Amino acid sequence: MAGIFSGLEKLGLGNIGGGNLFEDPKEKEAAVKKDAPKPKLQLVNEEDYLFAKKYKCPVCEKEFETKTVRTGKVRMKNVDIDLRPDYDELDQNKYDVIACPDCGYAALGRYFATLNKRQIDDIRVKVCMNYRKIEYKEPTYSYEYARSLYQLALANAVVKGAKNSEKAYICLKTAWVIRGETQRLDPNEDTYEQKKADNDAQEKELLSNALNGFVMARQSEEFPIAGMDSSTLDYLIAALAVETEQYDIASKMVSELLTSRVANSRIKDKARFLKDLIAEKKGESPE
Numbered sequence: 349m350a351g352i353f354s355g356l357e358k359l360g361l362g363n364i365g366g367g368n369l370f371e372d373p374k375e376k377e378a379a380v381k382k383d384a385p386k387p388k389l390q391l392v393n394e395e396d397y398l399f400a401k402k403y404k405c406p407v408c409e410k411e412f413e414t415k416t417v418r419t420g421k422v423r424m425k426n427v428d429i430d431l432r433p434d435y436d437e438l439d440q441n442k443y444d445v446i447a448c449p450d451c452g453y454a455a456l457g458r459y460f461a462t463l464n465k466r467q468i469d470d471i472r473v474k475v476c477m478n479y480r481k482i483e484y485k486e487p488t489y490s491y492e493y494a495r496s497l498y499q500l501a502l503a504n505a506v507v508k509g510a511k512n513s514e515k516a517y518i519c520l521k522t523a524w525v526i527r528g529e530t531q532r533l534d535p536n537e538d539t540y541e542q543k544k545a546d547n548d549a550q551e552k553e554l555l556s557n558a559l560n561g562f563v564m565a566r567q568s569e570e571f572p573i574a575g576m577d578s579s580t581l582d583y584l585i586a587a588l589a590v591e592t593e594q595y596d597i598a599s600k601m602v603s604e605l606l607t608s609r610v611a612n613s614r615i616k617d618k619a620r621f622l623k624d625l626i627a628e629k630k631g632e633s634p635e
Contacts, residue, residue: 452479516561
């Protein structure tokens with residue numbers, strides 16, 4: 349847990365974190381990825397794909413602008429086994445957190461406006477009163493800055509008592525951002541090996557947290573969960589289990605998908621790929 353929130357002290361929120369990230373519903377009731385390719389030469393101007401979008405903060409009620417990727421301007425070139433979209437022109441995942449620069453409230457776009465009075469009060473007391481405003485004036489987001497926004501979103505999610513699925517989704521997308529940074533590291537830099545090792549370890553920790561959160565959400569929340577139907581979530585859980593080398597969980601979810609009457613052919617094809625990948629990782633012969 350501490351590693352996920354490491355760095356929040358710069359924003360005045362070092363007291364947030366510790367304990368369990370997710371709430372176990374039972375207590376309430378009682379592809380490993382391929383090696384990252386070498387970075388390509390930057391042939392496009394990332395700033396050209398962004399625009400400033402206005403928002404009104406539901407916590408402090410001030411208006412602000414945040415950088416947003418222009419819809420339809422970027423082209424998806426690949427989708428990782430855990431459903432991370434990879435784009436040609438820029439890493440769109442860097443821009444998915446909406447953060448109020450005045451009070452410190454932050455959330456992923458789908459959750460930004462959905463606050464009740466208790467959550468607003470909690471955020472005002474535990475986040476806003478301690479938040480240290482940081483000016484960021486660069487035309488595009490660095491990976492360091494993007495990661496700080498995701499940490500801020502996760503801290504807000506913990507404070508407002510968000511559902512396990514929301515916290516799991518933030519962990520997943522933070523892992524995606526770290527993966528994007530790793531792909532763009534320069535192998536010729538002296539610090540490359542250490543930076544890649546650190547990123548890989550942080551990514552795996554976040555994927556493990558995402559897996560735990562989604563498993564708990566599946567047990568206690570109604571669908572859609574984080575915008576996903578049951579088949580998509582089951583596939584994602586299987587993929588995360590593969591990435592974190594929890595093959596028993598992965599095999600169980602894959603088997604359920606392949607015999608499901610509601611899973612579509614696309615999801616079943618993905619599940620078959622995972623089945624073969626699991627057998628490969630375990631040194632078995634695929635059927």
